Each structure stands twice: as C-alpha cells, then as structure tokens.
Amino acid sequence: xxxxxxxxxxxxxxxxxxxxxxxxxxxxxxxxxxxxxxxxxxxxxxxxxxxxxxxxxxxxxxxxxxxxxxxxxxxxxxxxxxxxxxxxxxxxxxxxxxxxxxxxxxxxxxxxxxxxxxxxxxxxxxxxxxxxxxxxxxxxxxxxxxxxxxxxxxxxxxxxxxxxxxxxxxxxxxxxxxxxxxxxxxxxxxxxxxxxxxxxxxxxxxxxxxxxxxxxxxxxxxxxxxxxxxxxxxxxxxxxxxxxxxxxxxxxxxxxxxxxxxxxxxxxxxxxxxxxxxxxxxxxxxxxxxxxxxxxxxxxxxxxxxxxxxxxxxxxxxxxxxxxxxxxxxxxxxxxxxxxxxxxxxxxxxxxxxxxxxxxxxxxxxxxxxxxxxxxxxxxxxxxxxxxxxxxxxxxxxxxxxxxxxxxxxxxxxxxxxxxxxxxxxxxxxxxxxxxxxxxxxxxxxx
Amino acid sequence: xxxxxxxxxxxxxxxxxxxxxxxxxxxxxxxxxxxxxxxxxxxxxxxxxxxxxxxxxxxxxxxxxxxxxxxxxxxxxxxxxxxxxxxxxxxxxxxxxxxxxxxxxxxxxxxxxxxxxxxxxxxxxxxxxxxxxxxxxxxxxxxxxxxxxxxxxxxxxxxxxxxxxxxxxxxxxxxxxxxxxxxxxxxxxxxxxxxxxxxxxxxxxxxxxxxxxxxxxxxxxxxxxxxxxxxxxxxxxxxxxxxxxxxxxxxxxxxxxxxxxxxxxxxxxxxxxxxxxxxxxxxxxxxxxxxxxxxxxxxxxxxxxxxxxxxxxxxxxxxxxxxxxxxxxxxxxxxxxxxxxxxxxxxxxxx
Numbered sequence: 158x159x160x161x162x163x164x165x166x167x168x169x170x171x172x173x174x175x176x177x178x179x180x181x182x183x184x185x186x187x188x189x190x191x192x193x194x195x196x197x198x199x200x201x202x203x204x205x206x207x208x209x210x211x212x213x214x215x216x217x218x219x220x221x222x223x224x225x226x227x228x229x230x231x232x233x234x235x236x237x238x239x240x241x242x243x244x245x246x247x248x249x250x251x252x253x254x255x256x257x258x259x260x261x262x263x264x265x266x267x268x269x270x271x272x273x274x275x276x277x278x279x280x281x282x283x284x285x286x287x288x289x290x291x292x293x294x295x296x297x298x299x300x301x302x303x304x305x306x307x308x309x310x311x312x313x314x315x316x317x318x319x320x321x322x323x324x325x326x327x328x329x330x331x332x333x334x335x336x337x338x339x340x341x342x343x344x345x346x347x348x349x350x351x352x353x354x355x356x357x358x359x360x361x362x363x364x365x366x367x368x369x370x371x372x373x374x375x376x377x378x379x380x381x382x383x384x385x386x387x388x389x390x391x392x393x394x395x396x397x398x399x400x401x402x403x404x405x406x407x408x409x410x411x412x413x414x415x416x417x418x419x420x421x422x423x424x425x426x427x428x429x430x431x432x433x434x435x436x437x438x439x440x441x442x443x444x445x446x447x448x449x450x451x452x453x454x455x456x457x458x459x460x461x462x463x464x465x466x467x468x469x470x471x472x473x474x475x476x477x478x479x480x481x482x483x484x485x486x487x488x489x490x491x492x493x494x495x496x497x498x499x500x501x502x503x504x505x506x507x508x509x510x511x512x513x514x515x516x517x518x519x520x521x522x523x524x525x526x527x528x529x530x531x532x533x534x535x536x537x538x539x540x541x542x543x544x545x546x547x548x549x550x551x552x553x554x555x556x557x558x559x560x561x562x563x564x565x566x567x568x569x570x571x572x573x574x575x576x577x578x579x580x581x582x583x584x585x586x587x588x589x590x591x592x593x594x595x596x597x598x599x600x601x602x603x604x
Numbered sequence: 605x606x607x608x609x610x611x612x613x614x615x616x617x618x619x620x621x622x623x624x625x626x627x628x629x630x631x632x633x634x635x636x637x638x639x640x641x642x643x644x645x646x647x648x649x650x651x652x653x654x655x656x657x658x659x660x661x662x663x664x665x666x667x668x669x670x671x672x673x674x675x676x677x678x679x680x681x682x683x684x685x686x687x688x689x690x691x692x693x694x695x696x697x698x699x700x701x702x703x704x705x706x707x708x709x710x711x712x713x714x715x716x717x718x719x720x721x722x723x724x725x726x727x728x729x730x731x732x733x734x735x736x737x738x739x740x741x742x743x744x745x746x747x748x749x750x751x752x753x754x755x756x757x758x759x760x761x762x763x764x765x766x767x768x769x770x771x772x773x774x775x776x777x778x779x780x781x782x783x784x785x786x787x788x789x790x791x792x793x794x795x796x797x798x799x800x801x802x803x804x805x806x807x808x809x810x811x812x813x814x815x816x817x818x819x820x821x822x823x824x825x826x827x828x829x830x831x832x833x834x835x836x837x838x839x840x841x842x843x844x845x846x847x848x849x850x851x852x853x854x855x856x857x858x859x860x861x862x863x864x865x866x867x868x869x870x871x872x873x874x875x876x877x878x879x880x881x882x883x884x885x886x887x888x889x890x891x892x893x894x895x896x897x898x899x900x901x902x903x904x905x906x907x908x909x910x911x912x913x914x915x916x917x918x919x920x921x922x923x924x925x926x927x928x929x930x931x932x933x934x935x936x937x938x939x940x941x942x943x944x945x946x947x948x949x950x951x952x953x954x955x
Contacts, residue, residue: 554662
C-alpha cells in the first residue's frame with residue numbers, strides 16, 4: 158500500500174495556471190479586502206450622517222433674531238422722585254419696565270403705519286423677556302439717560318426666532334399660547350420694514366445660561382469658562398503627578414511584584430467608568446474635604462483622577478521608546494541617573510508626553526457623567542466668574558453638562574442650542590487633537 | 605524647574621482661596637425637575653433685580669433634593685429643596701436627626717399632569733377608568749380578577765379607535781408617577797369595582813392594612829411591555845412618541861404647552877387641561893408644588909429670605925406673573941403663603 162502511494166505521480170503545477178487552492182486563497186483575500194473597504198465605508202457613512210445632523214440642526218443657534226426699537230426712558234416710571242438716586246432707581250424691578258417696552262413697540266408699529274388688530278401687550282409678546290432685564294441693566298448703569306430716547310436691539314421671543322428660521326410654521330401654531338398668527342403677520346410686516354432682522358449671535362458663544370422662559374438669551378460662554386478652569390486644574394495636577402509617577406516607575410523603580418501590581422492597577426484605572434470617579438469625588442472632595450459643590454475646582458480634581466492613567470500610560474510609552482544607548486552614553490560620561498533622565502531622556506520623550514496629555518485633556522473636556530454627581534448640571538452657569546479664585550470656586554457648569562441640560566428642557570429652542578453647543582465642543586476637541594497630531598509629527602524622533 | 609514652582613504656587617493659591625471662599629454668597633437650590641424651570645425663572649429674575657448673585661438651581665428629583673437638604677446645616681449643604689410632592693414623615697425625621705429641625709414649607713402653586721399623543725394621530729377623551737383598564741396588571745372581568753387582556757383602546761372603551769395601547773408613564777422615581785397612580789389609576793380602580801374585589805382578597809391583620817394592600821394591588825401596572833416606565837425627562841417621553849405614533853405619554857402641562865406643534869392633548873373626564881381648568885379644580889389630575897427652606901440658613905446665606913419672598917410675591921407667582929405664563933397654576937391662597945414666608949413660620953408651627 159505504501160508502495161502504491163509513492164508511485165502516484167505528483168500533481169503538475171504551473172506558474173501560469175492557478176490551482177484550485179490558490180484560486181480559493183486569492184478569492185478569500187479579495188473578500189477580506191472588500192469587507193475592510195465595506196467597514197470603512199460604513200464608518201465614513203456614519204460620520205457623514207453625524208456631521209450632517211449636527212451641522213444642520215446646530216447652525217441655527219449661531220443666528221438670532223433681533224428687534225430694534227427706540228425706547229423712551231420715561232422718568233415717570235423709572236425715577237418717580239426725579240432725584241437720580243441709584244437706590245431708588247434699583248427699586249424698579251424688571252416688571253416695572255414692561256410698560257416702557259410696550260409703549261416703544263406700539264410707537265414703532267404705529268410710526269411705520271402697520272395695521273394690526275393686536276393690543277400693545279400682544280405686540281410686546283414678540284420680544285424676549287430678556288428685554289426688560291437688558292433695559293434695566295442699561296438704566297442702572299446709565300441713570301443720566303433717564304428721560305432720553307435710546308435705540309436698543311432686543312432679542313426676539315423664541316417663537317418669532319423659530320418662525321424666521323423655519324422651525325415654527327403657521328400650520329402648527331393653533332394650540333400655541335406663546336404666538337398667534339396675527340403676531341406672525343406683524344412679524345412679516347416688521348421684517349419688511351427692517352425692524353426685525355436675523356444676525357450672527359455672539360451672545361450664544363459668549364453669554365450665560367438663561368432660564369426656561371427665555372431660551373433665546375441662553376449662551377454657552379460661562380460654561381465654557383467652567384470647562385476652561387477645570388482643564389487648568391487637570392493640567393496643573395495631572396501633568397506633574399503623571400509625569401513624576403511614570404518617570405519613577407520607568408527609570409528608577411525596581412522590577413518586582415509590587416511595581417507589577419501598580420502597573421496592572423494603572424491599566425485597570427484607565428478603564429474605570431467615569432461615573433465611578435464622580436461618586437468618589439462626591440464622597441471625598443465634597444462630603445469629606447468640604448470643598449464647595451458645583452465648583453470647577455472639584456470638577457477638575459475628579460477629572461484629574463480620570464486623566465491620570467491616560468497620561469501615565471502614554472508617558473511611560475514615550476519614555477520607553479527613547480533608546481537605552483542615550484541613557485548609557487549619559488551615564489558613561491559621568492551623569493547621575495537623575496541628570497541622565499532630566500537632561501536627555503525627558504526632552505526626547507516630551508512630544509509623546511504632550512500628545513498624551515492633550516488627548517487626555519480632550520477626553521476630560523467631553524466628560525459629563527462625573528459632573529452630574531458633583532452638582533455641575535442644572536441652572537448654574539448664569540454668573541460669569543470674576544478672577545481666578547472665583548472661577549475655580551464659584552458654582553459653574555461645563556460645556557458637555559450644559560449641552561445635556563439644554564437637551565432636557567421643554568422649549569424646542571433649547572434643543573437647537575444643544576446642537577449648537579455640540580458644534581462648539583467638537584471644534585474644541587478637533588483642534589486639540591489636531592494640535593496633538595501636529596506636535597507628534599513635528600517633534601517626535603524615531604530611531 | 606520653574607514649571608514645578610508654578611504648579612506648586614497655583615496649588616497653594618487654590619488651597620488658600622478654597623478656605624477664604626468658604627463663605628458662600630449665593631443661594632443653592634436642588635430637587636424636583638418639575639420645579640426646576642420655575643425655580644430657574646425665579647433665580648434669573650432674582651439675580652437681575654437684586655444685588656445678590658443669581659442662585660444656583662440643580663435638578664435630580666424631589667427625593668434626591670430632599671435627601672441632600674436633610675444632610676445637615678452648614679454652608680456645604682443646600683439651602684432650598686424643590687419638591688413636586690409634600691415632604692414625607694420619614695424625611696422630616698431624617699432631617700431632624702441631622703440637625704435640620706426648622707423647615708419652612710412653601711407651596712408655590714399647582715402643576716397639571718396631561719396625557720398627550722402625536723399631533724397627527726387619534727384624539728382621545730379619557731376617564732380614569734379607561735386608564736385603569738388599559739394599564740392595570742389585573743382587571744375585573746365578569747366579577748373575577750384576571751390578567752389584563754386588553755390590547756387596543758377599543759377593547760378598553762368601545763368609543764375609542766382600535767389603536768394598540770402603548771403608554772409612556774413616568775418612572776417610579778418621579779413625583780409625577782405618584783400623582784398618576786393616585787388620581788388616575790386608583791380612581792379608575794375604585795370606579796370599576798376592582799378595588800372592592802382586591803380589598804376582599806387582600807391579606808392583612810387590620811382593616812387599614814387590608815386597605816393599603818388593596819391600594820397597592822390597584823396601582824400595580826402591567827409588565828407585558830404595554831406600559832413603559834420613562835426614567836428620564838419629558839423630552840425622552842416626547843422622543844418615544846415621535847418614534848412610535850401609537851404612543852400616549854404623560855407630561856407636565858408646561859411641557860405640553862411648549863410643544864403644541866408636536867403633541868395633542870387628551871381630555872380627562874371631559875375637561876381640557878389648562879391653567880384655568882386646573883385652578884378651578886375641574887381638571888382632576890394636578891398636584892401642588894413646594895419648596896422647603898432651611899431656617900437655620902436665613903441670615904447666614906445672603907439673599908435666602910429675599911429669594912423665598914420674591915418667589916411667592918404676586919408679581920412672580922401671581923396669576924399674571926412669569927411662572928403662570930410658563931404653565932404654573934397660581935395658588936389661590938398665595939397671600940397666606942406670603943405671610944408665612946415673611947414670618948418664617950416653620951412646619952409644625954414651632955417658629
């Protein structure tokens with residue numbers, strides 16, 4: 158039997174003619190490439206859908222409708238005693254300013270000769286509730302202007318704004334108590350007269366959060382400051398601690414079971430869900446150390462815990478990639494171990510460390526979950542911080558927390574702002590990541 | 605090494621200022637997400653009209669807010685808890701144990717709970733009975749309690765279209781859920797006679813215990829996917845209805861009034877919900893909203909008493925004020941509340 162096998166002629170193989178097996182292998186490879194291209198295509202499609210969605214829903218937030226009116230600052234309403242005493246002027250609350258606004262819009266409408274069945278109160282309904290606050294702020298700051306007529310640019314109410322942006326359409330307003338079709342007629346007439354106009358809205362980027370009654374006045378600026386202060390805390394703490402820890406672990410620590418355990422735990426820490434750090438922050442920083450709630454300092458501390466493992470891991474990787482010959486050379490000419498590390502290894506590893514830090518910061522910037530637990534979500538970002546100490550300690554929100562908060566609110570105008578906030582947040586993240594890539598490309602050395 | 609020095613000095617500054625800024629100068633509020641819009645409207649107006657900084661308002665739910673409220677007295681605890689229900693005996697006890705003894709209860713007004721569906725779908729005219737028959741775990745059929753067999757609204761009430769029952773109700777952590785159970789499901793339970801059947805079957809030593817057990821059995825909702833608990837906010841309920849046109853959701857009146865282009869509201873026992881019909885008591889499903897003030901913080905936290913007084917003042921919480929414009933039903937006894945706040949009258953009368 159064995160003889161029989163040996164005598165069988167070997168199958169002839171030609172380089173020009175493919176065997177079945179080769180054909181199968183080639184086909185398998187082609188299929189795999191197709192799968193790969195398919196996977197990338199699906200990924201790109203998802204990205205395109207996401208970007209399209211964000212841009213189409215969010216760009217509206219960067220435009221806002223304004224109404225320009227000449228307001229007569231009546232002395233009889235704003236300063237009854239006529240003595241220009243600031244204490245007396247301050248006693249007039251924003252509610253006391255509504256008749257003045259009513260007069261102003263009524264005068265404008267009659268001045269333009271627009272015919273409308275609306276009463277002055279309904280006309281004033283086109284304006285944001287922010288108008289009275291804006292007016293009062295101006296009068297308190299410039300009491301000498303009382304009695305004059307001053308031109309103001311007021312925000313329009315969110316429904317009017319939505320009408321100009323196409324979000325509110327006439328067919329759907331039958332049950333809406335915030336706007337009527339007569340009011341929309343007036344809006345059309347005022348747009349024609351150039352009184353109502355849509356312009357770029359800096360207040361969205363720089364302004365403070367606003368309550369549910371006036372979504373048109375809400376901005377992301379103050380929470381941006383909150384995010385900035387948190388990132389400062391993270392940078393000031395996570396970078397030195399992380400770098401020091403990784404230099405010690407990489408260059409000085411002996412290789413034994415203790416360092417092994419530490420290493421495993423750092424990797425584990427990097428995978429801990431962020432909400433866990435939030436609970437930890439609540440228990441340690443707020444309940445035990447009695448730091449103030451809702452403060453960016455506490456947020457920064459919590460995010461530091463979250464960012465540390467990322468920075469340690471990337472720093473160790475970049476220290477490791479510095480060739481040992483450089484250390485040996487430094488030690489060979491008589492440098493101490495510390496000199497070798499700080500004069501030679503660390504500068505060479507710096508681009509990698511920076512890249513890791515920036516990516517860690519970008520991750521922390523987009524984090525919401527831990528902030529939920531330390532009181533940074535809610536109606537908070539309404540006072541712009543004055544100075545560094547207040548920026549760290551007075552209550553504030555953060556950009557992702559603000560977006561989360563807006564997405565929860567009832568008025569559809571807040572929804573638009575949530576998408577607008579996402580655009581701003583994404584711009585930050587993309588910028589940070591691009592800087593990280595550029596740094597790595599420019600300064601990283603390969604051996 | 606200058607970087608290290610810089611970092612060290614930054615940390616030192618932060619540490620020093622942390623102790624310096626311990627004196628908190630803004631009012632801190634937390635609690636019910638139903639009260640949050642109203643509280644934020646008041647906080648904003650308060651910041652504009654007074655020389656105090658704008659109060660900080662967090663949400664998280666009535667229970668979570670009251671829990672934080674009862675953590676103790678001091679600048680690290682909140683000053684005001686918003687609640688969409690009355691504080692419970694248990695919570696008052698927990699408060700007292702932590703040293704929070706003098707609590708001022710302030711009722712700000714009433715909030716309506718409405719049933720709404722997709723604007724292009726069928727309209728409904730409900731009674732509590734319909735909801736009980738649609739959602740209860742067990743219903744009475746020919747005098748016997750059986751698992752709820754109803755699949756469409758037509759099964760519940762012949763006047764309704766044969767639309768599959770799909771309800772999105774607030775999860776159990778919401779204060780709204782309790783009102784929905786009490787004013788709708790339990791009312792329907794009693795009206796259909798299921799309550800008596802359950803009472804007869806209930807186990808318990810005393811009549812009171814039996815009564816309680818029957819009530820508990822009444823409000824048990826079916827778990828076959830027809831009724832879905834929404835633990836998030838009303839925006840989530842709205843999103844569910846947008847993706848499932850048969851869905852009926854439970855909303856606050858103010859939320860519905862801000863989304864009239866997407867939702868149509870159902871009547872309850874023939875009454876259309878509105879601030880007027882709720883104020884007169886015709887519309888049955890409503891509840892009072894409260895906030896609770898820690899008396900020990902008045903005089904310590906600047907602006908706390910002014911905030912509370914401003915909240916219940918006529919120009920804010922009155923029937924023409926910004927709160928009622930947003931959807932709050934003004935309290936007819938607001939004057940009494942104003943007097944109580946001015947006198948700092950605490951719960952239990954020991955002011």
